[in-house]
Amino acid sequence: MTEEKHVLSILVENQPGVLSRISGLFSGRGFNIESLCVAATIDPNVSRLTIVTKANQPIVEQIKKQLNKLINVIKVHELTGSKYVHREMALIKVHAKKDNRAEILRIVDIFRCKVVDVGPEHYTVEVTGDEGKMEAILSLLKPLGIKEIAKTGTIALFREPK
Amino acid sequence: MKLTGAQILMKVLKEEGVDTIFGYPGGAVIDLYDELVKTDIRHILVRHEQGAVHAADAYSRASGKVGTCLVTSGPGATNTVTGIASAYMDSIPIVVITGQVPSHLIGNDAFQEVDIVGITRPCTKHNYLVQSADELARVVREAFYIARSGRPGPVLVDIPKDVMNNLATYKVPKNIRLRSYNPTYNPNMKQLHKVIEMVKMARRPMIFAGGGVILSGAHRELTAFARKARIPVTTSLMGLGAFPASDPLWLGMIGMHGTYRSNMSTAACDLMIGIGVRFDDRVTGKTDTFAAQAKIIHIDIDPTSIRKNVPVSIPVVGDCKTTLTHLNELLADADLGNLDEKRSGWLHQIEGWKNKARLAYDQNGAIKPQFVLEKLYELTRGKAIITTEVGQNQMWTAQYYHIEEPGQFITSGGLGVMGFGLPAAIGAQVAKPDDLVVCVAGDGSIQMNIQEMATAMQYNLPVKIVILNNGYLGMVRQWQELFYEKRYACTQMDHAPDFVKLAEAFGARGFRATKPAEVAQVISEGLSAEGPVIMEFVVEKEECVYPMVPAGAPITEMLLV
Numbered sequence: 011m012t013e014e015k016h017v018l019s020i021l022v023e024n025q026p027g028v029l030s031r032i033s034g035l036f037s038g039r040g041f042n043i044e045s046l047c048v049a050a051t052i053d054p055n056v057s058r059l060t061i062v063t064k065a066n067q068p069i070v071e072q073i074k075k076q077l078n079k080l081i082n083v084i085k086v087h088e089l090t091g092s093k094y095v096h097r098e099m100a101l102i103k104v105h106a107k108k109d110n111r112a113e114i115l116r117i118v119d120i121f122r123c124k125v126v127d128v129g130p131e132h133y134t135v136e137v138t139g140d141e142g143k144m145e146a147i148l149s150l151l152k153p154l155g156i157k158e159i160a161k162t163g164t165i166a167l168f169r170e171p172k
Numbered sequence: 173m174k175l176t177g178a179q180i181l182m183k184v185l186k187e188e189g190v191d192t193i194f195g196y197p198g199g200a201v202i203d204l205y206d207e208l209v210k211t212d213i214r215h216i217l218v219r220h221e222q223g224a225v226h227a228a229d230a231y232s233r234a235s236g237k238v239g240t241c242l243v244t245s246g247p248g249a250t251n252t253v254t255g256i257a258s259a260y261m262d263s264i265p266i267v268v269i270t271g272q273v274p275s276h277l278i279g280n281d282a283f284q285e286v287d288i289v290g291i292t293r294p295c296t297k298h299n300y301l302v303q304s305a306d307e308l309a310r311v312v313r314e315a316f317y318i319a320r321s322g323r324p325g326p327v328l329v330d331i332p333k334d335v336m337n338n339l340a341t342y343k344v345p346k347n348i349r350l351r352s353y354n355p356t357y358n359p360n361m362k363q364l365h366k367v368i369e370m371v372k373m374a375r376r377p378m379i380f381a382g383g384g385v386i387l388s389g390a391h392r393e394l395t396a397f398a399r400k401a402r403i404p405v406t407t408s409l410m411g412l413g414a415f416p417a418s419d420p421l422w423l424g425m426i427g428m429h430g431t432y433r434s435n436m437s438t439a440a441c442d443l444m445i446g447i448g449v450r451f452d453d454r455v456t457g458k459t460d461t462f463a464a465q466a467k468i469i470h471i472d473i474d475p476t477s478i479r480k481n482v483p484v485s486i487p488v489v490g491d492c493k494t495t496l497t498h499l500n501e502l503l504a505d506a507d508l509g510n511l512d513e514k515r516s517g518w519l520h521q522i523e524g525w526k527n528k529a530r531l532a533y534d535q536n537g538a539i540k541p542q543f544v545l546e547k548l549y550e551l552t553r554g555k556a557i558i559t560t561e562v563g564q565n566q567m568w569t570a571q572y573y574h575i576e577e578p579g580q581f582i583t584s585g586g587l588g589v590m591g592f593g594l595p596a597a598i599g600a601q602v603a604k605p606d607d608l609v610v611c612v613a614g615d616g617s618i619q620m621n622i623q624e625m626a627t628a629m630q631y632n633l634p635v636k637i638v639i640l641n642n643g644y645l646g647m648v649r650q651w652q653e654l655f656y657e658k659r660y661a662c663t664q665m666d667h668a669p670d671f672v673k674l675a676e677a678f679g680a681r682g683f684r685a686t687k688p689a690e691v692a693q694v695i696s697e698g699l700s701a702e703g704p705v706i707m708e709f710v711v712e713k714e715e716c717v718y719p720m721v722p723a724g725a726p727i728t729e730m731l732l733v
Contacts (some may be wrong), residue, residue, distance in 0.1 A: 016628040023352060027301075031293055038294045068479065075476040081298040081318060 011066035015160045017089040017096065017166050018074070020059040023082045024050050031080055032059065041065065041073050045098075045163025056084065060165045089166050098168035101126070101137045102148070104127070105155035114154060121147050132157060174339040177305040177331065178207040181269070183342060184312040185213060187487050189290050190240050192216065192231065193246035194224040198244020200271030200284060203336040208242070216602060216631060218595065219623040221248050225255025226592050226621075226706030227599030228266045230559060230582045235603035236389070238319050239266040245273055246284030249330070250291065254589055256326045257295040261586025262386060262410060265324035267315050272301065272332040289330050297325030302332065305340035310517075317348040322355025323474040324387055351503055355473060359490030359498065365446070366486050367469055368502045372509070374443035376518045377403045380426060383585065384448015384472060385492050386578040391415065393496035394447065402501050402515040403445070404522055406434040408455055409570055410585040411448070417574035424523065424531075427455040428721045429567040432529035432730060433522050435721070438463045439728045440521070446470045448492045451481040452586070454722075461726035471495050529719070529732050538712040539688050541565070541640045544695075545572035548610065548638060551695050556608040556636075557582065557600050561617030567717045569612045591620030593643035597635040599627055599650045606637070608699065615641040622669075624680040628704040636698055639671055642715065650716045654731070675706035686709045 022028050029048060036043050044062040051058050065073060070088070077086045089096070104114055106128075115131050118125055121143065126135035137147055144161070175183070175589045176223040181204060185193075192214045197205045208215060218224045228239030238384055249270040249555045259266050273282040289301045298318050300311050308331070315327040370375060385394050385407075391414045398405045398421055406423040415422060424431030426438065438444065444466045449455070456462040459482055469477045470590045471492060478487045488495060533542040545568050548556075558573055559582040560566040566583055575581045582600055584592040597611035618639050628635050640646075649663040675682030685694040691709065698707040719730040 027289065027293070030290070034293055061645070072476065072480060079476055081350065081353050 013064045015067050015090070016063050016065060016070045017094070017164060018061045018063065018077070019087045019166055020061065020077060021051070021084040021112050022057050022059060023084065024057040025057050025082060028057070028082045029059070031082060032061075032077065035076055035080065036063075036073075039076065041069065047163045047165045054087055058161065062164050074087070087168070089168065093169040094166050095169060096140055096164050098141060098144055098162055098164055099136070100144055100159060100161040102135045102137065102151060102159050103157040104133050104135060104151050105157055106131060110154050117147065117150050123147070131147070173342070175342050176203070176207075176337055177308050177336040177340065178203045179508075180305065180308050180340060180342055181312060181336070182207045182211050182213070183675070184309050184344065185240065186211065187344070188313070188316045189237065193240045193242050194218055194227040194231070194599065195242035195680075196221050196224060196244065196248060198271060198284070199246045200245035200248075200273060200333050201336075202333070204269070204271065213282060216598070216627065218598075218627050220621060221251035222255050222591065223595035223598070223621055223624045223627065225252045225259065225266065226584075226589070226595035227602070228268075228598035229255060229259045229262075229264045230599030231603045232264050232266055232581050234557060234600040236579070238316055239264070239599065240269070241266065242269045243271070244284070245271040245288075246286045249286055249288040253295065254587075256292055256328065258584045258587040258589045259326040259590065260295045260297065262383060262435060262584065263324050264326065265319040266326045266327060267312075267319050268328045270328060270330045272330045275303075275332045278332065278336070284434045288328065292328050292527070295326075296328050299328040301330045302335050305319050305335050305338040308335060308340065309342060309344040313344055313348050314350065314432055317656040318350075318353065322353070323384075334636065337664060356475075356489045357473070357491040357494050359471070359488045359495045359510060361498070363486055363488045364495070364498050364502060367488065367499060368506055369446075370443055370467060370469065370486070371401050371403070371503075372506065374679050375514065376441045377401070377443040377445065378423070378437050378441045379403050379405040379445045379447060380407070380449055380451030381405060381411045381414045381447045382408040385411060385414035386448075388473070388492040388494050389578070390448070391492035393493055393500060395419070397496050397498055397503065400500065401508070402511045402519075404437065404519065406430070406437065408449055408452065408585070409583060412570060412581045413575040413578040414448075416576045418576060419485070425570055427452075427727060428457070428723070429571065429717050429719065431531065432719055432732065433525035435719070435727045435730060436525045437522060439465070441466045444468045446590070448472060450477040455727075456481060457721050457725050458726035461728070473624065500606075502662070529731050532733055533715075535688055539685060539691060541709070541711045541715055542572050543688060544638065544640060544691055544709045544711065545569055547691050547695055548612075549573045551692065551699060552608060552610065553683070556580075556610045557604060559583065559593045559596040559600060559609065559611045561611070561613040562588045563591045563614050564642075564650065564715075564717050565614040565617065565640050567614050567647075568640070573612075590617035594618065594621050594624045594635070594637065596622055597637070598633055601633040601635050602627075602631070610636045610638060612638045613640070614646055615639055615643065616645045616665055619668070622674070625675070625704060629679050632703060634705070635701050637706045639706060639710055640711050641668065641671070642711050642713045643668070644687070644713060645672060646715075647717070649714070650720075653714065653716065654720070655722065671706050671708040675704075678704070680704040680706060682706045682708070684710065686710045701702070
């Protein structure tokens with residue numbers, strides 16, 4: 011059976027140790043985490059985790075059931091296949107020498123990103139978007155010389171019916 | 173009125189109906205013990221914390237209540253891990269209370285500090301580090317609720333020393349409700365109608381029942397269902413006692429050391445109804461070939477068990493007892509036609525398998541372990557509560573001591589813990605002081621927790637220990653004989669204590685049989701002697717457990733005697 015990417019959105023109680031229960035469940039049962047984002051929701055007692063995992067259908071069913079079984083897990087949604095918005099964010103520190111500064115700013119403009127830090131030798135660029143956009147901008151900035159990069163994983167929410 | 177954390181804990185334990193605690197004091201729990209002795213809760217002082225958890229586990233299985241134990245921080249807590257993992261695998265409701273260093277020292281590598289909540293996260297149903305005396309009552313109530321509800325399991329509560337001493341107002345919610353935890357007890361009725369249709373259609377159905385039937389107290393419902401629908405029943409090791417072994421529909425145990433007729437039935441059946449089982453690899457063997465011609469119905473309270481190992485046609489999430497009660501009602505109204513006629517061919521085929529390969533051994537020469545168990549069954553008239561260690565002794569017991577009732581066979585099924593049997597016998601005897609409790613052990617496994625003999629002596633718990641001494645770690649030796657060309661790498665236990673003298677050193681009685689003719693005599697004397705007893709049987713050194721399915725093979729490919 012083919013492995014596909016699955017996006018899971020999980021509401022949990024905001025308590026110490028809950029993240030470790032979830033990540034421990036994945037490692038202990040040999041499931042794979044591609045990315046994981048977590049922060050409190052509007053209700054400070056509840057956090058939302060977005061996990062991206064690669065698995066075949068029976069395994070993803072098992073992942074969802076096992077997550078539901080944890081006492082601190084309130085709700086598990088799978089977003090894959092339904093309509094949802096998803097974003098990642100990256101901070102990219104690029105070498106900014108005299109002759110490529112304009113080029114970088116042009117790319118930033120085209121991708122509607124922001125320069126959030128400037129120095130004599132670098133620009134730090136903030137990018138948000140889906141995976142495709144991330145890949146595209148990275149492939150353009152790479153030849154100019156990337157010093158460092160920090161990326162979040164995917165965060166995602168259902169689209170409300172229109 | 174304000175109470176200390178320790179007083180609050182005792183109050184909640186009383187309210188939860190705890191009358192017995194298995195435990196071992198230490199620096200971090202002195203305050204709890206100081207309060208404990210002021211209550212009428214009975215404390216059983218074990219000799220090793222692992223013993224406390226196994227005893228609480230068996231106490232739970234024998235009494236149907238939640239087993240409780242109390243140990244100190246650090247090494248006390250880590251010594252419980254094997255017992256917790258065993259209870260987790262077998263879904264046994266226990267609450268383990270561990271002491272923890274004072275809050276302000278947590279994370280400082282303090283004396284006898286360990287992150288027990290972190291260590292036990294993967295092997296508890298849930299666990300807690302209590303943050304303050306204010307939340308202690310609620311947490312302990314939740315712990316008991318979680319342990320016993322849904323699919324039962326062990327819950328650990330870690331209490332820092334300052335929380336035991338701090339004052340708080342005693343306030344406890346009457347009803348525990350956790351928004352994120354709602355086990356499904358009631359099955360979907362549409363699914364149950366489908367089940368009945370399939371039972372009517374099936375020509376060669378079988379029931380495969382497990383520990384879940386015992387845990388939900390559904391054995392009467394199961395028996396009624398099987399008899400009414402004329403369906404033969406097999407069980408897993410954990411399910412022994414879920415269906416009476418004297419019933420004509422009984423197939424014997426399934427799996428690696430299951431009976432010939434039971435394993436052959438899985439290959440020929442056209443419908444398998446799994447109830448409270450998880451299709452463990454020791455049962456299914458090679459899963460692709462398991463019940464390959466059958467549609468599978470799976471009834472279980474835990475959705476993660478369903479479709480984890482085998483494909484399922486009708487999943488039914490629900491409590492076994494509730495589900496079987498509904499099924500029996502539906503069955504009563506259903507037109508089943510002439511079931512006896514319909515099933516006769518199938519039952520006849522099973523009878524043929526039974527006659528072709530019965531459980532058998534040849535009592536020639538040295539004592540055969542199977543012979544000991546047959547005699548034990550005879551002389552106890554099948555009435556004892558049996559606990560086992562793990563290995564050949566466990567499998568022979570499962571095969572030759574026929575279990576009629578739930579709670580009568582107590583064994584570490586999922587984790588397979590050597591050292592389980594003796595502390596389990598102690599726990600069962602505490603729960604059922606008037607019953608005869610027998611621990612069946614090997615010479616290897618009994619040495620893992622033999623120190624608990626002292627506990628049995630201290631509380632005058634008359635457990636009877638049967639040691640099948642073959643001078644080997646028998647089950648591993650058997651694998652070495654069959655699959656490693658008899659290279660007995662490190663399985664020979666050349667030196668064992670003199671078990672008769674050892675019994676006497678503990679202040680108990682010891683008996684030994686070295687010849688078949690002495691077996692019955694030793695069992696009779698051992699059973700009628702007062703107090704704890706060791707009966708050692710020097711058995712055939714290289715006897716094997718048959719039938720046997722090599723690990724990973726189809727379960728129909730059995731090595732017979």
